[in-house]
Amino acid sequence: MSDSFFTPHHVCSFDLETTGPNPRTARIVTSSCLDIDLPESSSADAEPRIVTHNWLADPGCAIPAEATAVHGISTEQAQREGRPHAEVVKESVAHLYAAWEEGRTLIVYNAPFDLTILQHWEPTFEVRGLVLDPYVVDRALDKFRKGKRTLGIVCEHYQVSLDNAHNSDADAWGAAQLAKRLADVYPQLRTTPVDELMALQTNWHRERQQSFQEYLKRMGQDPRTVETEWPLLGPLVQH
Structure with a gap:
């Protein structure tokens, strides 16, 4: 990485839908990469150029009903229409x-989920550029706001449209x-060099997770279930 800066006008947005919530065991069901370009001089209502890359995988196992209820892909559909899991990875x-x-x-x-899944199935995978989570x-940057921080809820808070969630x-x-909206609300995201921005996100995530660990301790619950690494989870520590 270099001393360049984040711009929301030249990004690749990535998301997975999977067989389960554990990034060390989940298999990919769908993978999407959106390459998005918008000239910085464009007006606010200018249409971005979007190139969408979608993959449907056959995960090689049954997709639990709970996962199908989230993303809508059944085992039968994945087996019938999906590509081999290793190829999608x-x-x-x-x-x-x-x-x-x-x-x-x-x-x-929530980069540690999606990126750790990739690294689990392709151990040589590494982060080679800026990640914005x-x-x-x-x-x-809005740490005291109450409520959950799911993608849908956060999009609603910032007045960002999200249709067909969990696709x-x-x-x-x-x-x-x-x-893009966060970069407008918090302009420091655009003026912080990328290496520093990566370090900030690493520290922000670690501090927030450590705070949650302390909360669990006070509640008499096991804090070891909360991991602190970003953007990839570290090796699993056996207790």
Whole structure:
């Protein structure tokens, strides 16, 4: 990375829908990468140029009913229409690398989930450029706001439209729009060098997670279930 800066006008927004909530065991069901370009001199209502890349994977296992209820993809549909899981992983990783090579910022909402899944199935995967995580940014810069911080709720708070939530390309588009909105609300996101912005997000996430660990301790609950690394989770510590 260099001393360049984040611009929401040249991004790749990434989202996965999966077989489950554990990034160390979940398999990919759908993967979406949206390459989004908007000239910085454009008017506010200018239409962005969007190139959408979608993958439907056959995860090689049954998709739990709970997961199907979230994203709408059944085991039968994935088996019938999906690509081999390993190919979807490989092509998704290759696209992220290409996006970084083009100087795009990778937008991922709750990056440790999606990126750790990629690394679990492709252990050589690494972060090669700027990641902007609206989940981390919002929690850090509006830390005292009450309520949940799901993508849908945060989009609603910032008046960002999110249609067809839990569809990976819709969620990727919502995250990209949210990142742009956050850059308008918090202009320091545009003026902080990318290396510093990565470090800030790492620290923000760690501090927030550590605070939650302390809360769990006070409640008599196990804090070890809360992990602090960003944008990739570290090795699982056995207790």
